[in-house]
Amino acid sequence: METINEFLDLWGADLWTSTIQTFQMVGISLAISILIGLPLGVLLVLTRPGKALGNKYVYNVLNVIINVIRSVPFIILLFFILPFTKFIVGTSIGVKGVIVPLVVYTAPYIARLMESALLEVDRGVIEAYEAMGIKTRHIIWYVLIRESRSSIVLGLTIATIGLIGATAMAGLVGGGGLGDLAYRYGHLRYEVDVMYITVILLIILVQGLQSLGNYLAAKLKKD
């Protein structure tokens, strides 16, 4: 008991700040990534050859861009797009500086996950709505997205967990967070306890998120 108190006295504040930083980074970049990734996923599905707005040029260009970005490991992407980051948010360090690479990394991933979720929707239902004279934008929202919401939630859970992993590397540009804490103190300064605790915290976080995702997905699924 005493050792725990001692540990908390020593590291509690740092752990707390790091956790908050992780939540900040994940929360903000996830929100922005969804705003970019979901429409991108919809666009990928709609421009697929043979679909509503079938346009192989738009589809192929999007496809290649997404694949190129997804080929670059996050740690390299982080440095590779430094000038771009600086141009967008005016700085390339701190939480602010890390949001841009996190979004660049996550948005295409979400687009892919959304694409596969939306492709599961029964073509017949979309057709039924077309036959009733419903507008395409309404079909996208009320049929495509609504019907795949369970898969979307699962996809977003996967994306969020990937994002948490990426934030661990964010420490390299001064983003902070739990990963950074474990790396700096645990690895570089041989404070093994700190490493264990942060890893446990991350495990709890990931475990909790996955369970929440599964629960929501099951609840949204009605079949």
Next chain:
Amino acid sequence: MIELTGITKTFTGKQGPIHALKDVSLSVKQGEIYGVIGYSGAGKSTLIRCVNLLEAPDQGSVKVKDVELTALSPRKLREARSNIGMIFQGFNLLKTATVYDNIALPLKLTGLNKTVVKERVEKYLNIVGLNEKKNAYPSELSGGQKQRVAIARALSHEPEVLLSDEATSALDPDTTEAILDLLLKINKELGITILLITHEMNVIQRICDKVAVMENGEVIEEGKTKDIFTSPQHSTTKRFVNSLFSHDIPDEMLTNLNKTGHVATLSFFGESSGEPALALVSKKFDIFPNILSGSITRLKDESFGQLLVHLKGESSEIKNAVQFLKEQDVHVEGVKISGDNQRVS
């Protein structure tokens, strides 16, 4: 009501072009139930999807209520489509929405206000007899119930035309009967014109006023259901009719029977015309009619029977007897023997 003229549709398949529809013309009058029957791959599905332009024909004109649909702007086409209901083999309901919402949502999206939407949903759920299920999800319903929801959804837009794309093909025989009864009721009580496609002859038999038979992208035979049943011309049509009246008798037996007389199929409408006519034949002529097989079935408005009989006697007497039967409104068709598997017609 529906006027298709010279519809041609070609798909590009992996092994060259597929001519799904070759210059098909069809005309459905107001208040009719019109059936298109054909085996899979005959082009009937493409045909029905051309009526509301889910599939745009390469050539030809599609007129519904005298409006040329192929010439409409996307916005006008959407308006026109809401006057054409459609139901499908796979029901195509939203899995994530309750029965109520499945009907209400499309209505809301077409801009109707809340009170009208509520009235319509209740009204049409009552018509299809599913009001107590309005809070259930599709996964909690049986196939027949799902199709009822789909029918209510289609009707709730108050269309004048209903297209049915194999609506009963995924259902068991009892449920099929019930759904067909519902379609009949809709046709009679709401005056909705129905164009349906199917591969089941009993659907045509039960509810259709007129029928077109399709094969290889063409309409090979067309007419009143009654006429198609009594005297099918094309071999495919004969196969469909025989799928209901299977008077299969062994070729050997047929050969023997033909030695002593004549085997014929007698078709008649109404409950009573067949048997007495046959009884009279035996009295009036020197002939012994022997019933080999027989069946009576219900067409949309009347019952239709077929008897396979052996008329034993002299050829001249048989000829007179056949003439007499024809005068009694009995349709007589001779039976020939064939080496292959061809069925009796």
